Amino acid sequence: xxxxxxxxxxxxxxxxxxxxxxxxxxxxxxxxxxxxxxxxxxxxxxxxxxxxxxxxxxxxxxxxxxxxxxxxxxxxxxxxxxxxxxxxxxxxxxxxxxxxxxxxxxxxxxxxxxxxxxxxxxxxxxxxxxxxxxxxxxxxxxxxxxxxxxxxxxxxxxxxxxxxxxxxxxxxxxxxxxxxxxxxxxxxxxxxxxxxxxxxxxxxxxxxxxxxxxxxxxxxxxxxxxxxxxxxxxxxxxxxxxxxxxxxxxxxxxxxxxxxxxxxxxxxxxxxxxxxxxxxxxxxxxxxxxxxxxxxxxxxxxxxxxxxxxxxxxxxxxxxxxxxxxxxxxxxxxxxxxxxxxxxxxxxxxxxxxxxxxxxxxxxxxxxxxxxxxxxxxxxxxxxxxxxxxxxxxxxxxxxxxxxxxxxxxxxxxxxxxxxxxxxxxxxxxxxxxxxxxxxxxxxxxxxxxxxxxxxxxxxxxxxxxxxxxxxxxxxxxxxxxxxxxxxxxxxxxxxxxxxxxxxxxxxxxxxxxxxxxxxxxxxxxxxxxxxxxxxxxxxxxxxxxxxxxxxxxxxxxxxxxxxxxxxxxxxxxxxxxxxxxxxxxxxxxxxxxxxxxxxxxxxxxxxxxxxxxxxxxxxxxxxxxxxxxxxxxxxxxxxxxxxxxxxxxxxxxxxxxxxxxxxxxxxxxxxxxxxxxxxxxxxxxxxxxxxxxxxxxxxxxxxxxxxxxxxxxxxxxxxxxxxxxxxxxxxxxxxxxxxxxxxxxxxxxxxxxxxxxxxxxxxxxxxxxxxxxxxxxxxxxxxxxxxxxxxxxxxxxxxxxxxxxxxxxxxxxxxxxxxxxxxxxxxxxxxxxxxxxxxx
Amino acid sequence: xxxxxxxxxxxxxxxxxxxxxxxxxxxxxxxxxxxxxxxxxxxxxxxxxxxxxxxxxxxxxxxxxxxxxxxxxxxxxxxxxxxxxxxxxxxxxxxxxxxxxxxxxxxxxxxx
Ligand code: SRM
Ligand SMILES: Cc1cc2nc3c(=O)[nH]c(=O)nc-3n(C[C@H](O)[C@H](O)[C@H](O)COP(=O)(O)OP(=O)(O)OC[C@H]3O[C@@H](n4cnc5c(N)ncnc54)[C@H](O)[C@@H]3O)c2cc1C
Ligand code: SF4
Ligand code: FES
Numbered sequence: 001x002x003x004x005x006x007x008x009x010x011x012x013x014x015x016x017x018x019x020x021x022x023x024x025x026x027x028x029x030x031x032x033x034x035x036x037x038x039x040x041x042x043x044x045x046x047x048x049x050x051x052x053x054x055x056x057x058x059x060x061x062x063x064x065x066x067x068x069x070x071x072x073x074x075x076x077x078x079x080x081x082x083x084x085x086x087x088x089x090x091x092x093x094x095x096x097x098x099x100x101x102x103x104x105x106x107x108x109x110x111x112x113x114x115x116x117x118x119x120x121x122x123x124x125x126x127x128x129x130x131x132x133x134x135x136x137x138x139x140x141x142x143x144x145x146x147x148x149x150x151x152x153x154x155x156x157x158x159x160x161x162x163x164x165x166x167x168x169x170x171x172x173x174x175x176x177x178x179x180x181x182x183x184x185x186x187x188x189x190x191x192x193x194x195x196x197x198x199x200x201x202x203x204x205x206x207x208x209x210x211x212x213x214x215x216x217x218x219x220x221x222x223x224x225x226x227x228x229x230x231x232x233x234x235x236x237x238x239x240x241x242x243x244x245x246x247x248x249x250x251x252x253x254x255x256x257x258x259x260x261x262x263x264x265x266x267x268x269x270x271x272x273x274x275x276x277x278x279x280x281x282x283x284x285x286x287x288x289x290x291x292x293x294x295x296x297x298x299x300x301x302x303x304x305x306x307x308x309x310x311x312x313x314x315x316x317x318x319x320x321x322x323x324x325x326x327x328x329x330x331x332x333x334x335x336x337x338x339x340x341x342x343x344x345x346x347x348x349x350x351x352x353x354x355x356x357x358x359x360x361x362x363x364x365x366x367x368x369x370x371x372x373x374x375x376x377x378x379x380x381x382x383x384x385x386x387x388x389x390x391x392x393x394x395x396x397x398x399x400x401x402x403x404x405x406x407x408x409x410x411x412x413x414x415x416x417x418x419x420x421x422x423x424x425x426x427x428x429x430x431x432x433x434x435x436x437x438x439x440x441x442x443x444x445x446x447x448x449x450x451x452x453x454x455x456x457x458x459x460x461x462x463x464x465x466x467x468x469x470x471x472x473x474x475x476x477x478x479x480x481x482x483x484x485x486x487x488x489x490x491x492x493x494x495x496x497x498x499x500x501x502x503x504x505x506x507x508x509x510x511x512x513x514x515x516x517x518x519x520x521x522x523x524x525x526x527x528x529x530x531x532x533x534x535x536x537x538x539x540x541x542x543x544x545x546x547x548x549x550x551x552x553x554x555x556x557x558x559x560x561x562x563x564x565x566x567x568x569x570x571x572x573x574x575x576x577x578x579x580x581x582x583x584x585x586x587x588x589x590x591x592x593x594x595x596x597x598x599x600x601x602x603x604x605x606x607x608x609x610x611x612x613x614x615x616x617x618x619x620x621x622x623x624x625x626x627x628x629x630x631x632x633x634x635x636x637x638x639x640x641x642x643x644x645x646x647x648x649x650x651x652x653x654x655x656x657x658x659x660x661x662x663x664x665x666x667x668x669x670x671x672x673x674x675x676x677x678x679x680x681x682x683x684x685x686x687x688x689x690x691x692x693x694x695x696x697x698x699x700x701x702x703x704x705x706x707x708x709x710x711x712x713x714x715x716x717x718x719x720x721x722x723x724x725x726x727x728x729x730x731x732x733x734x735x736x737x738x739x740x741x742x743x744x745x746x747x748x749x750x751x752x753x754x755x756x757x758x759x760x761x762x763x764x765x766x767x768x769x770x771x772x773x774x775x776x777x778x779x780x781x782x783x784x785x786x787x788x789x790x791x792x793x794x795x796x797x798x799x800x801x802x803x804x805x806x807x808x809x810x811x812x813x814x815x816x817x818x819x820x821x822x823x824x825x826x827x828x829x830x831x832x833x834x835x836x837x838x839x840x841x
Numbered sequence: 842x843x844x845x846x847x848x849x850x851x852x853x854x855x856x857x858x859x860x861x862x863x864x865x866x867x868x869x870x871x872x873x874x875x876x877x878x879x880x881x882x883x884x885x886x887x888x889x890x891x892x893x894x895x896x897x898x899x900x901x902x903x904x905x906x907x908x909x910x911x912x913x914x915x916x917x918x919x920x921x922x923x924x925x926x927x928x929x930x931x932x933x934x935x936x937x938x939x940x941x942x943x944x945x946x947x948x949x950x951x952x953x
Binding site: 201202203204207208211212363365541542543544545546549550568569570571572573574576577581583584585633825829830831832833834 | 847849850853854855856857858859861862863864865866868871873877878879891892893894897898899900901902903906908909911913941948
């Protein structure tokens, strides 16, 4: 239903016989959702009070803009999304002037002028011009084929591009912006047969509505449908000569495209109002009755700013239109601002978000994750009221949570069952989760993964399974994804009362799994990122805590050498800064001194650094090397560059990694020395440095049983004897001194290196994060280590092979990378505040 | 004219679940945090326990774990959580059009 030319003129033209001349004239600028809704609200209150004229820039009658996405996706036709057709204008005596935008307002003369030159007088003017899409100012933005996603003409352009693509067997589209609009555009285009790449500047999709966990689920689902999603992608330029040919990113990547859709945001359309001298902030400023700074001019919809807020969704418009119409008929009620909720209209992907998740002080997160169903739910509660909600996969309860949120309802009575949704929470006195479980019938399914019913779980418990682990072993309930762990625990408590045995210690308060379970599942399910682990293993917090994040980062790093992208924000400060933080916030720097040997050149470089950066102290450490104290974080890269220049690399004195390899002088100088202990020490350190471990790892090589290098209190110690090398493991000189156990005696340096690699790898793969070798061996027993490393030759070889494979990715000096400028922001201030100068650098 | 709010840079210059610092001439350094759900908070960069640089801690949820002795500080209020007692001053901060703005008066008060 397209209108052409000057537009359509309704029957109730000026001077028509049955129109009383004294009717006031209301002119509406904008034939969109808010403008027409306001007129509808007005007609419902007093149909005779105003004569109405509506100007529209688009060549269409009033249609439902939010349904453009289903039109693009082929789920609806344009006719199906028309809200008010021609007959509505005709029946209500409204004059519609389409395809003719208003270009000027003369407030003194109370007239508006349109592009075609038409000039009309008004008594009341209503501005409802909506928003303008934001176009990022990059070269190539004006090329044909670069469009936004705002109105029907954009949809037509996308459909034409998809059609043209089809002729060439596909066609490639790039959507810039991974928010609601961008993802709906991408979805539609891919349904229309285009190969779609979404570029998103932020690390997670829809970051304004979703948290990281839900953003990750969304990204996985879209990727599974064939879209390419690039996060952290910063557009540098749109390429092409006569028409768009591709998009170039700041990192140099080029993505070919015959269509580029910019969906990076919208700005209230305020130009007209600004030129007319109305008060404009981010939007046209209005009071609670939608009146602007001029009493005869009103404004409504996305173009307005009310109480400092601008909106980009329809729900607030409905509320604004009601207040506006009340005001126009002098029954002032007033608009009080809106709380909004969002849903993504991509069929098969359910996403809901509402309110605010910056709960902060006193706010509590209730999280439910059901990996087998791909569900993530998070409700933020503060002072017994819901303040925000994010739902992924199962959004059925979105409106219920939103309702509780808007009404500020007290949910303390529902607290324990809130997350299970309305049906469960209101299921007759079931506010106690145990009572809810008790009320389930015997054939109710408890474990969806393994199809175990309540009756089977109870039978298993009654047969003697009195811990979670025993139930998992006995009937498989909760043994796979673990989402029913809570239900099984309640069944245990119901069936056994106090006799329930506590399970193994969990990793932290964010999960019901222990370290070993988590590691096993990471490998078994091939998990690849921290958000994935948290989702699949039902983390109860949105992004973990300072204990589980570093552990997960290590477990993934160990499981996926070369593939896993290390997460800096999951590392403790020392590992993030590659230096040891001191109590005054400065850092200490320890360069490696291979096997404790140094040279005049190295010593000179260290001396120079101490002087150049005014280090207050330099000290010989207990690990046979030099520690430079008091370096400021801004100076670290320069210090490292100077040390690198003298051939020195990071000593990892800060890391859960190989620390020092202490040596004694050995056969080269010592009258008792039996083997070249210094030489072997250097070889060990050169081979093992850079490897990340569950905890710090120390080695030593002593040239004879006098053991001057203290090898028998190291994680891996070598004591040389006449006939070869005794290999010792599990020593600790720290809080609880533990002497090593003898693992095996070998006859060559090569064998010593090989066993060391196998032992380190076993420790890397099986110890818990922050468990030194000493407590680890106490826990699993020396015999186990011997079985794996001494008795099982093939096993030893594969362990060692895995270690060397992993080392091939980890022996890059982190200092060199930083000195060369990587992660510069870690060492620089964001800005400086100089109050006296009143400027910001 | 200098307004109420000081522009300190782009939001994306702060790593997600990370922090950046803003030194204040003659006053306390400010740490500006960005959480996993993209909220921004600013605190004096000093732990209420023994003055640890909070900017260097691990950010989780809406808390930061101090790098020195692992106290957890609420980003919104600066209050130590759990059994620990103490409070770090907060500085009002907001994001507008991708730019991070801190409250001038708040920064000065914290500096004093
Ligand atoms: C610098 C140094 C002391 C010195 O001046 O000699 C040192 C300094 C620290 N040690 Fe140590 N240890 C140093 C050698 C040792 C030794 C001796 C050794 O390695 O031969 C031990 C006992 C041997 C052992 O580890 O089994 C040792 C056992 C510890 C422990 C207890 C570990 C344990 O398993 O019980 C800790 C605490 C911890 O790691 O949790 C610790 C922790 C620390 C920390 C990292 C404390 C901290 O978290 O801030 C200190 C960092 C100071 C800094 O900023 O640099 N340091 N520390 C030594 C550095 C060696 C090096 O060159 O890298
Ligand atoms: C593809 C898409 C999907 C969306 N999905 C959702 C959703 O799922 N949920 C949701 O809540 N919101 C959604 N929205 C947002 C929603 O459509 C808007 O919030 C709503 O349309 C705003 O109404 P409005 O009247 O303020 O602006 P508009 O509907 O844009 O109307 C403004 C009209 O004014 C016209 N105009 C502008 N200047 C002039 C002038 N000088 N003279 C004459 N006419 C002029 C414009 O051409 C336009 O027709 C979506 C938006 C789009 C584009
Ligand atoms: S013994 Fe180690 S941890 Fe303790 S004060 Fe000395 S350096 Fe620090
Ligand atoms: S200084 Fe922050 S916890 Fe001790």
